[in-house]
Amino acid sequence: MANETEVTSVLKDFFARPAEERQDFLQQTWCNQCMEMDLGMKNPQEYKAGERTWIEGDCVKCGTKIITEIVVEDDEE
Numbered sequence: 046m047a048n049e050t051e052v053t054s055v056l057k058d059f060f061a062r063p064a065e066e067r068q069d070f071l072q073q074t075w076c077n078q079c080m081e082m083d084l085g086m087k088n089p090q091e092y093k094a095g096e097r098t099w100i101e102g103d104c105v106k107c108g109t110k111i112i113t114e115i116v117v118e119d120d121e122e
């Protein structure tokens with residue numbers, strides 16, 4: 046059983062974000078496989094666990110799973 050301090054990741058609705066924001070997140074990527082940035086991401090899924098929010102998807106070039114962490118600004122809850 047998970048204890049109370051452990052956070053479970055929750056699947057969020059990435060497509061609820063504004064189109065502009067989605068585009069940025071899908072373009073600003075880093076792929077460990079290609080060792081290249083900004084190749085792009087497909088099949089995005091947004092997760093949240095505690096204070097952390099990130100987007101998981103597949104590298105457009107090689108299909109490897111990539112993760113983009115979202116840095117939440119102070120004015121955003």
Ligand SMILES: [Zn+2]
Pocket residue numbers: 076077078079080084104105106107108109
């Ligand atoms: Zn790649």
